[in-house]
Amino acid sequence: MAPLLSAGNRFPDLELVDHGGNIRRLSDLVGGDPTLLHFYRGWWCPKEQTFFRGLVRLQDEAEVAYTRFVSVSVDPPQVTAAFRAGLGGRWTFLCDPDRVYLDALDLRETTDTLYNPYVPSAFVLRPGLEIEEAWNGYWFWGRPTAEELRMAFRRVTRSIRDDWEVPKA
C-alpha cells in the first residue's frame, strides 16, 4: 500500500460521479460516520463478486449502526448501477472511468493492462477522512474480513461518539 494511504493519514477528498450520474465529494459521503471506502477492479472480476457478497451481508448491520460504505471502480455509471442493483447493494458506488485518481492515489493495478483497474483495496475512514486502517486486497486474503471491519468500525465509533458510555441519569 502506498505510504500516502496508510493509517493516520488523511485520505484525499475525491470528487467523482456516482452510480446515478451525480457528482459527489468523498467528505460529504463520509459525513460524521465511520466509513468503508473500497476500491474494486470491476463488475467482471469473480474475486470482487465474492467480496461484495460479504459486504451485502454486512450492510444489514451497518444500516442500524450509523456506518457508511463507498465503493469505487473504473466502471462507468450505467454499468455500475446495473452491477449494484444486481448485488442488492444499498450504498453509494463511485465511478472513475477516466481513471482520474488511479495514479494520484498510486492504486493502479499495473499487472492488468486490459482493464487498467484500481488495485483492490479497502480503508476504514474516520470523519474528516483520516485513515483508521488500510488493507491491500491484491491477493484475496489481503482483504478485510467482516470481523476486521466490525472491529475497525467499533474503534472509530467508540472514539467519535461522546455517549459511547451510557449517559448517567
Add this chain to the structure above:
Amino acid sequence: MTDPWCWLALVPDEPVGARTASIVEEDGRPAGWLGIWDRSDEGHPSAALRMDGRAASPESGEALPWLSLCVGGSPRAFDDGGVAVTLRRCLAEPWPGMRSTLLVDWHLIGGAVSAARRPQALADDPFARLFPARILRAREPVLYAVPAPTGPALSRYGSGNPWPWDRYAGQVT
C-alpha cells in the same frame, strides 16, 4: 447551516408567511398550495409535518417541479418494520432527486414527499405502499434536489429529525 427540518403542508388556500407554490394535479387541475415554514415559525397549520430542511433550500440543488406526496391514513411508528423495508427500497432504487420522510413528532411518521424533474421518476414511490400517494406538480420552485444518502445506514440522526438528514448536530465532518 441548514436546519435539520422545516414544516410542510398542502393547504387549500395560499398561506401567509410561508414559502409557497401553487400545486396542480397530474392532469392540471388545481390541488391547493404547498407551504413551507421554518422550524421556529409557529404560524404553520396544525396538519404540517416535519420535512428534511435541505429540501427547502435553493442552495441544496436544482428546483424539482414534480412531487409524489404520500400523506393521510394512520401515522406509523418510525421503527415499524414496514418503514424500514421502505427505506431500504429507497436506498436500493434510483434516487428521484429528493426524498424526505414527513414526521409527526420524534416517534411517528405521517408520510413522505419525493420530488423529481419528471413524473416518471415518481411512478413507483416506495412510500405509496404505506400512505396514499398523489403525483402533483409545483408551478413555482419550492422543493430542491438533495443527494441520496450514502447508505447503507438508514437510522435517523436524532429521532426528531426526518430521514435522510444525515448527521448529528455539532459532529466533526
